Amino acid sequence: MTQHSEHPATSPDHAGRYAGALMNTFGPPKLVLTRGEGARVWDAEGRVYLDLLGGIAVNALGHGHPALVEAVSTQLHTLGHVSNFFTTEAQISLAEKLGALFGAEHPGLDRGVKVFFTNSGTEANEAALKLTRRTGRTHLVATEGCFHGRTMGALALTSKEAYRTPFEPLPGEVTFVPYGDAEALAAAVTDQTAAIVLEPIQGEAGVVVPPAEYLAAARSVADEHGALLWFDEVQTGMGRTGAWFAHSASGVVPDVVTLAKGLGGGFPIGACLGIGAAGDLLQPGNHGTTFGGNPVACAAALAVIRTIEQDDLLEHVTVLGHKLADGLAADPRVARVDGEGLLLGIVLHSPAAPAVADAALAAGFIINPAAPGRVRLAPPLILTQEEAAGFVEAWPGILDAAGVGTGPADDPSGGGA
Template identity: 45%
Template sequence: MNWLEIEKRYDSGVYNKHDLVIVRGKGARVWDHEGREYIDCVGGYGVANVGHSNPSVVEAVKRQAETLMVLPQTLPNDRRAEFYQTLVELTPPGLERVFPTNSGAEANEAALKFARAATGRTKFVAAMRSFHGRTLGALSVTWEKKYRAPFAPLVEPVEFIPYNDVEALHRAVDEETAALILEPVQGEGGVRPATLEFMQAARARTQEVGALLILDEIQTGFGRTGKLFAMEHFGITPDILTLAKAIGGGVPMGAMVTTHPIADKMPKGGHGTTFGGNPLAMAAGVAAMRYIATHRLWERAAELGAWFLEALRELDSPRVREVRGLGLMIGLELKERSAPYIQRLEQEHQVLTLAAGPNVIRFLPPLVIERSDLERVLEAVREVLR
């Protein structure tokens, strides 16, 4: 059976497909249908922090699938209550009200609606190079014009400011602003960490004018940057925190977490989701979060990430413009297009990576990856840059 041909024949066509079919994964490795093994530095776009087919998550999903898979949020459930409690024990004090979703884009959609309901304002401020999703609301605060232009007009008003520009932040965030939404590290925008000054100014300015601060930790959360949440690098707590990707250990899910006063401003029935908070996803989320916390995967990300970042910088290739990142969220910016190098890493070295803009190779390996695998990745990068 030619699965690649079948998928390409019937697929919607919105993705550029690789010429391979992945059929199995374990830890930081995946295998294609012909048995070839790859080191996975895509990690499901940052989903597989606990590794592919993590035994704790697999067991939780099996057990829950045999018990109860679907239940709307109007009917309370033991797994959902356990998920809420587990998540709130990990988030900073004050962030204690949870709206479960099926994805990161949905978490951001919820955040935008809760922000408008809580403030009575309509304006949003976001950053240039930001990426918050492709659904219409999340797309409205996403910078990249190739995503936005075909679907205008979007939600307005939205003002975009240069990332890490404190003066521009102060000018844009005013008494008409419902919320400022930021990624602590811009992922799709090139793996660009925020500065301490910028993030602290974001917290101070929003409080000064009565606007909310939304932190999109969909890619940075749950250990990716060397802290449990990237906000810890900056010593701030947002009004609304959006999460997804690694939260479910591979099962599709997300969450918006906020404060009691903000949650209480949303009218009954003001937002909803059929599948969000289903018992199957909740069981997976509890297992994934407990695994991350028990094994303190953020410490592993900090140690391995610091080594890998420095090792990439020491390659000293004339093709490289900059290497940057936090923890195991790393971008290698080239002076030319990255796509040919990403393709060669896959085809010649069985290393899977992804782009972050036209010139950046992005590395998002599972946090359980072994240093020996990262050493192999480093040698593969060295070879393709020669």
């Protein structure tokens, strides 16, 4: 990557137009991006960046992947939208495929999977939340540091005070327990609990991985009280961790899984999967959406899944993730690298993540300071060995440019999307 002398690359014109025309929910954008190819994007000044964030774990196939472009264009030419009075081959095929992938990750599964499609992660969680209400119970248990989205129901399940406080009162009774603490979970769940909701790895918190037996403990606590177990895999799902789902390796079968982000590879789509009886909780009239299950979005997701299968990307993600993590952890200013596959959290000894992200951007790399002491990487799954090696090579210089020392590590406090 070339060194970028001037930064940020938003011209005064773009910055002013953005501020004048868009609500100020995200703060000023760092760049105006004009095009992308593979794992690279270009800004309005023609500078190139290696995209190690992938639109926050979204661009699974990178930018402009021919399979995605072809699938979306063909479907749009054929049939772009139908109402939910009707269905399409793409919608049914994608629901069947998601069920088959879930089944393949859980050999011997004796229950079917049913899907409700949405346009985003937060909507997938709204669907799941309404599904849990159909148990007749209203209490939910979620975890500190979690992120489930910004709509009112998903926000009620999100622990971060700064996101919640301006919008209270939020719906529902939610108890938050420390993430990774099975005893706290056991103490919080009662016979009135509708569901436990967990990210198998907390993404927005900066890629926080729970202890090995945590998901299994959550399953047994849920079973003990007749509660549903709901895994939010919006960020971790669809190959990001080197498996179709981040919970796959645990062998734990949840009742509900929510997906979005990488599912459509950049085309907006989310999904709420109900496993076994949970798939029958929502009945006619209980929920709906105009765009969810749109054939173009479903065709995009089918193309993403097909490409991951054909190009053996799960294996690639696993191997490359290890290499990348080992390469980055070799610098003594890195405490360790957490995560799985290509969802990595670089834990620094000091709360320098924002300065590191700025230095990386100036050096031509897009990364994310998800927490003060944690840098998140969620690159396209098609990232090449050479591209990853290029970042590892540049990494010590980025830390130098950011003035990073080996001071005390900062605990993740959550943040991001």
